[in-house]
Amino acid sequence: MSAKVEYVLRFGDNSLILGQRLAEWLGHAPVLEEDIASANISLDLIGQARLWLTLAGRIEGKGRDEDRLAYHREQQDFRNFTLLELPNGDYAYTVVRRFLFDAWHCLALDALSGSHDTDIAAIAAKSRKEAEYHRLHSGDWLVRLGDGTGESHARTQAALELQWRYTAEFFDSDAVDAEMAESGAGFAAASLRDEWLEEVTTVLAEATLKVPAAAKFVSHGKRGRHSEHLSRLLAEMQVLQRTHPGAKW
């Protein structure tokens, strides 16, 4: 698989897997307005995933469309960050995950909007507008929960401690990143770290939350080495396509 296909899959799978997780909140959110917001954001993410996966299939040139890629790959062939596949947990966990990713996503899409690859640049520019709203939404909730009640603060800090260690992966460069950055189609993964940290630290301070200590652990979902949770998520997501091979829906 070419570096470009791998790289595009990473963006598609990030959006797909987070969109899938977020949709689990529908009907179960803490307040009706958040059912609507979760649906809306999930819908944006699934829409982005469709664009990225379609592009990946086209570059690959083996006739795989968005559904072939979403429903007929094994867990080790998915390229999303590990953070995004973890179960939802409570609302604080969901909000923290969203914010950590959304802040990165905005920066990443900014960088990609200047990609030498016009297809990549176009999808990034479109997704960037949506990501801005996602970040505003998760950032607002992070502040509310962090600076809300004693209970909400404790839950949010705990969620942050649990998830912080998965963010190292955002900035962990590999050969795919290097090749894409080199060609001008992508960006160097590590280059976003300082800006991300500064922005996240500012919002965490407003939320009266502490930035957790850096961990030695680095997850490698984007290279296809996932947690135990992804295969279960995929088993559910892919069930109809796998049970009825060749059927059209």
Place this chain on the structure above:
Amino acid sequence: MYTQSMDTDPETRNPVAKVSAVGRPEEQRFQATVDAEGKIEPRDWMPEAYRKTLLRQISQHAHSEIIGMFPEGNWISRAPSLKRKAILIAKVQDEAGHGLYLYSAAETLGQSRDEMMAALHSGRAKYSSIFNYPTLTWADVGMIGWLVDGAAIMNQIPLCRCSYGPYARAMIRVCKEESFHQRQGFDIMLSLSKGTADQKAMAQESLDRWWWPVLAMFGPPDADSVHSGQSAQWKIKRVSNDELRQKFIDATVPQAELLGLRIPDEKLKWNTQTGHYDFGPIDWDDFWRVVNGEGPCNKERLAARVKAYEEGQWVRDAAMAYAVKRKARQHKEAA
């Protein structure tokens, strides 16, 4: 999606007082506005029974939208293509939106969303019984769109002309979205009907389960429907249960034929004299059983709603606490 369950609440099935033709001047003004197809607005005088009837109906409608998110939400994670997934998420989002503006419409009648929710969670308030049936296959998602939303549209189009302004206006928007929902449901059925033998069997099995509960959605026969006379006079309810049911059957049979599906009713037959389909007897015992809490999913649906609400309490508390803090800080800065 919504169904007509306004006549099915045992606690409120007592006939309400008739508006007297020789009532007080404000009563006469009220009825004259209604008779002239005018709209009653929140600040206008209205009979207490009118307010209560509407409050019950609109809040039941809102609850139905909210509970209705569960049976379809059940299949979002397993939607068989990304396009179907996106459409289903958008549809369930619409239902949440309908719930939101119907609660808002009901609030204009003097009850808060929290009070309405409390009534739902305690089991005092009803919601449409159709959502107490399970969604067992992907075809059920199509069936809810095609038949349940189709039935809801039949019921809701006349409500766009309801005498209460906020409800009528909400229904105009709801109906536009429901008609999209109905089309997407039919589109799912169309794909299944053109599909593999397994997909066709899935579609038929689903219709066999849903057909009769959907017919019951229109509510009890007119002869047993206590509220209908008064609601018609107030122009809240404008077409009778039986008329709507017949209209639905007449419209749906040709669609089923197009899909190659067999409607599970031996007595279903076109009647050239009436110009309508004749159909077999509805099992009202089953209907009342489900309305009164003994359907397949009544307990699950309500438990899921209560769980979401209770587990969300700390989040809502946090949001309120933060809002208070923020206001205090702004106040301090301004001082």
